[in-house]
Each structure stands twice: as C-alpha cells, then as structure tokens.
Amino acid sequence: xxxxxxxxxxxxxxxxxxxxxxxxxxxxxxxxxxxxxxxxxxxxxxxxxxxxxxxxxxxxxxxxxxxxxxxxxxxxxxxxxxxxxxxxxxxxxxxxxxxxxxxxx
Amino acid sequence: xxxxxxxxxxxxxxxxxxxxxxxxxxxxxxxxxxxxxxxxxxxxxxxxxxxxxxxxxxxxxxxxxxxxxxxxxxxxxxxxxxxxxxxxxxxxxxxxxxxxxxxxx
Numbered sequence: 064x065x066x067x068x069x070x071x072x073x074x075x076x077x078x079x080x081x082x083x084x085x086x087x088x089x090x091x092x093x094x095x096x097x098x099x100x101x102x103x104x105x106x107x108x109x110x111x112x113x114x115x116x117x118x119x120x121x122x123x124x125x126x127x128x129x130x131x132x133x134x135x136x137x138x139x140x141x142x143x144x145x146x147x148x149x150x151x152x153x154x155x156x157x158x159x160x161x162x163x164x165x166x167x168x
Numbered sequence: 169x170x171x172x173x174x175x176x177x178x179x180x181x182x183x184x185x186x187x188x189x190x191x192x193x194x195x196x197x198x199x200x201x202x203x204x205x206x207x208x209x210x211x212x213x214x215x216x217x218x219x220x221x222x223x224x225x226x227x228x229x230x231x232x233x234x235x236x237x238x239x240x241x242x243x244x245x246x247x248x249x250x251x252x253x254x255x256x257x258x259x260x261x262x263x264x265x266x267x268x269x270x271x272x273x
Contacts, residue, residue, distance in 0.1 A: 118217060
C-alpha cells in the first residue's frame with residue numbers, strides 16, 4: 064500500500080533529486096534500495112518519496128541542513144554518488160530547499 | 169527526449185506535490201495536460217518535473233511566493249483542484265519550499 068511521507072509541521076528541509084538514467088542497471092537497483100535503508104537510519108531523516116517515468120524524482124525530507132550534510136558525507140553514500148556520476152545518470156539535479164508550508168488530504 | 173527543468177540560480181521556490189490516485193481516469197489525464205500548459209503561461213513559472221509510479225510527484229518551480237499564490241488562484245486551476253479533492257486523489261500533499269542551493273550534472 065503506497066503512502067506519502069508523514070512529515071512534521073514545517074519548517075524542515077527537502078532534498079529534491081531529479082535524474083535521467085543511463086541504459087542498463089549496472090548495480091543501480093540494489094544500491095538504490097540500500098541507500099533508502101541507510102538514509103532511514105540517519106539522524107534527522109524525516110521521510111522519502113520516489114517515482115520514476117521518463118525522469119526520476121526522489122524527495123527526501125530532513126530536520127535541518129546538518130542532517131543533509133551528514134548524509135552527503137556518509138561513506139557508503141559517497142561510493143554511491145561516485146557510481147551515480149560514472150554509471151547511472153545521464154544528468155541529475157539536486158535542489159536543497161526549506162519547506163515553509165505543507166497541506167493536503 | 170526527457171529533460172530536467174532548467175532553473176535559475178537560487179533562491180527560487182519549489183512546490184512539491186505528491187499524491188496517490190484513485191482508480192480510473194475520470195478526466196484526470198486531460199486536465200493534467202491542460203494544467204501543465206496553463207502553469208507554463210503563468211508569470212514567475214520556472215519549470216516543472218513530474219513522474220508517477222506507486223505515488224505521483226510533480227515539482228513545479230516558481231520565482232516567488234506571489235507567483236505560487238496567483239497560480240493557486242487561477243480560475244481553471246481552482247476547478248481542477250476541486251476535482252482533485254473529489255475525484256482523483258486518495259491523498260495528496262503540497263509542500264511549498266524555498267530552494268537555497270542547486271547542483272548537478
């Protein structure tokens with residue numbers, strides 16, 4: 064049963080990661096699953112939402128900028144980032160944003 | 169050829185719209201296409217990225233909060249929002265965030 068991230072009352076941070084994949088898996092699927100598992104263990108992690116069609120969008124939510132910095136510096140994550148550059152993505156963008164307001168049903 | 173949004177140097181705003189659909193189309197596809205076309209015509213619109221699997225994620229980028237407010241108040245968009253509540257979404261979240269930093273390849 065799919066569900067949306069249950070984030071706290073703003074302010075908090077969103078890392079908007081959008082990408083276009085290269086052809087072939089090249090270990091992408093397995094590493095992607097591991098990165099989600101690992102992100103969930105980080106201090107300050109608040110949730111994650113992900114979908115891919117022509118482009119992929121993963122939005123991860125964090126309590127503050129330090130939590131994002133620590134996640135970026137995680138040793139296993141650094142390895143994955145290197146493969147992202149080398150193997151998996153034709154292009155990607157990472158946007159770090161501060162969520163000011165949230166509503167929905 | 170898919171491509172990512174070409175946004176300017178931050179700061180600017182991102183509206184992160186995540187959703188879970190109800191079953192059936194009920195006019196969703198046609199209205200979705202029209203909303204993209206209409207958003208692109210708004211002052212302050214900077215770009216849009218969208219993907220759907222189990223959940224849908226659409227991130228639209230805007231120059232400032234007034235541009236987002238005007239888009240929310242657009243008459244055709246208000247009609248679509250009503251159908252979103254009534255027909256198309258089991259749940260959705262809208263997060264308004266200020267992009268502070270952007271990088272990528």
